[in-house]
Amino acid sequence: MIVPSKLPDVGVTIFTVMSQLAAEHGAINLSQGFPDFDVNPTLIDRVVHYMRQGCNQYAPMAGVLALREAIAAKTADLYDAVYDPESEITVTSGATEALYAAIAAVVRPGDEVIIIEPSYDAYEPAVRLNGGQAVFVPMTFPDYGVDWERVRKAVSARTRLLVLNSPHNPTGSVLTAEDITALKAIAGQGDFLILSDEVYEHIVFDGRKHASMVCDPDLRRRSFVVSSFGKTYHATGWKIGYCLAPAALTTELRKIHQYLTFASNTPVQMALADHLRQSDDHLTLAAFYQRKRDHFRTLLAQTRFKPLACRGTYFQMADYRAINDEADTAFARRLTTEYGVAAIPPSVFYHDRRDDRVLRFCFAKHDQTLEEAVEKLCRI
Ligand code: PMP
Ligand code: GLN
Numbered sequence: 507m508i509v510p511s512k513l514p515d516v517g518v519t520i521f522t523v524m525s526q527l528a529a530e531h532g533a534i535n536l537s538q539g540f541p542d543f544d545v546n547p548t549l550i551d552r553v554v555h556y557m558r559q560g561c562n563q564y565a566p567m568a569g570v571l572a573l574r575e576a577i578a579a580k581t582a583d584l585y586d587a588v589y590d591p592e593s594e595i596t597v598t599s600g601a602t603e604a605l606y607a608a609i610a611a612v613v614r615p616g617d618e619v620i621i622i623e624p625s626y627d628a629y630e631p632a633v634r635l636n637g638g639q640a641v642f643v644p645m646t647f648p649d650y651g652v653d654w655e656r657v658r659k660a661v662s663a664r665t666r667l668l669v670l671n672s673p674h675n676p677t678g679s680v681l682t683a684e685d686i687t688a689l690k691a692i693a694g695q696g697d698f699l700i701l702s703d704e705v706y707e708h709i710v711f712d713g714r715k716h717a718s719m720v721c722d723p724d725l726r727r728r729s730f731v732v733s734s735f736g737k738t739y740h741a742t743g744w745k746i747g748y749c750l751a752p753a754a755l756t757t758e759l760r761k762i763h764q765y766l767t768f769a770s771n772t773p774v775q776m777a778l779a780d781h782l783r784q785s786d787d788h789l790t791l792a793a794f795y796q797r798k799r800d801h802f803r804t805l806l807a808q809t810r811f812k813p814l815a816c817r818g819t820y821f822q823m824a825d826y827r828a829i830n831d832e833a834d835t836a837f838a839r840r841l842t843t844e845y846g847v848a849a850i851p852p853s854v855f856y857h858d859r860r861d862d863r864v865l866r867f868c869f870a871k872h873d874q875t876l877e878e879a880v881e882k883l884c885r886i
Contacts, residue, residue, distance in 0.1 A: 513631055520627065520854045524838065528848035534879040537838075537848040539675065539821060541740040541870035546787060549739060552777030565772040567764050569597025569748065572779035577748055580782055587720035593753040596760055599770045601705045601734035601747035604759075606632045607766055608701050608730040608749060609667070611758040613638035617666035622652055624676055624855030626703065629669050638666065642857050648814050648825065648864075650677035654688035658695075665698040672717060673706035673818025676852050676866040680710055680818040681717040690724055699755070700725060705734040705747070708791040710818040711799060720750060727752055730759065735778055737820075738788050740870075744774050795820055795870070802869040805880040811865075820870035823852070827863045829886055834861050841865070845886055847879045 524537035574591035598604040615637030672681040736742035811824035834851035
């Protein structure tokens with residue numbers, strides 16, 4: 507039977523496409539963003555412990571309370587922001603679910619949602635499925651800053667939501683204090699909400715401070731702030747994320763969450779609650795990845811790729827104009843099949859398939875993997 511597609515222009519995500527291509531050709535996979543490091547054995551032990559203890563049935567719909575309390579404590583410690591675990595914190599099945607639930611909770615037919623491009627691929631389809639319309643604002647190039655004047659012009663009486671992402675995937679840029687000032691000026695002129703994707707909150711480099719929406723009272727009262735344990739604990743396959751939002755927004759978010767998934771994995775939530783309280787893994791992550799970034803950039807200097815600025819995340823954008831003038835999708839494919847290194851072509855993160863001749867490499871890999879990859883890149 508043929509059904510008319512609700513997303514006719516949408517195919518399989520680039521992450522699946524490139525990872526599959528890498529596997530088929532035995533290429534080193536620096537495309538889809540996931541670490542190849544082991545999860546801390548202490549955390550694994552806690553998961554096993556809770557499974558053996560019989561914590562294997564449904565968690566509370568909003569999330570295991572101990573985990574919500576640990577998230578509240580972390581948010582207070584790091585950002586001096588107090589969220590009530592009962593009414594303002596929801597544990598979700600990855601950040602992906604939180605993003606969808608937030609969008610579905612507030613976007614209605616006819617609403618506009620401002621999305622800064624390049625943008626992570628999960629936002630726009632969710633907007634469209636809920637009857638909204640994305641209004642795209644491009645970042646500046648090559649520094650990938652937000653052009654706030656363009657954002658201001660994009661705001662209309664129909665704007666329901668502004669989607670932000672810092673540290674930013676795929677570009678590795680981060681919002682600064684000046685960005686927050688500019689954002690506040692615009693927010694003061696309208697009553698739109700903010701969906702702030704902060705999954706890389708603990709991966710910010712060179713002594714910068716993560717500019718979270720939770721830090722500013724004017725912004726936090728209108729924000730869904732989304733994060734994920736996948737990035738922080740090298741456990742992207744565990745799919746546990748969360749959303750911080752004022753009680754009224756959380757009530758609406760949970761109405762969607764309870765029917766999307768109801769509750770997320772119980773023993774993993776319980777283990778995360780212990781780990782978040784007892785370890786400082788999230789505090790050492792930035793230094794860990796900064797060293798990786800520096801190593802990868804030093805290696806890239808031997809190639810004809812030109813690394814662009816990388817201020818956060820575990821992604822490195824690299825300009826390849828010195829190599830060729832091929833479209834990024836074609837080049838990414840050829841790099842995988844002919845040279846044995848898979849990367850993401852960022853054009854897929856633009857609605858108009860803009861192409862600035864750059865590729866995104868994930869450096870969340872063992873040094874040896876990065877070294878082997880760059881050895882291959884040197885052949886181009
Ligand atoms: N947002 C961004 C910007 C991401 O890079 C990712 C990555 N995986 C997600 C959301 C989804 O997070 P999760 O795996 O926890 O669903
Ligand atoms: N966030 C990861 C990336 O940007 C991948 C997420 C996914 O595979 N859906 O590469």
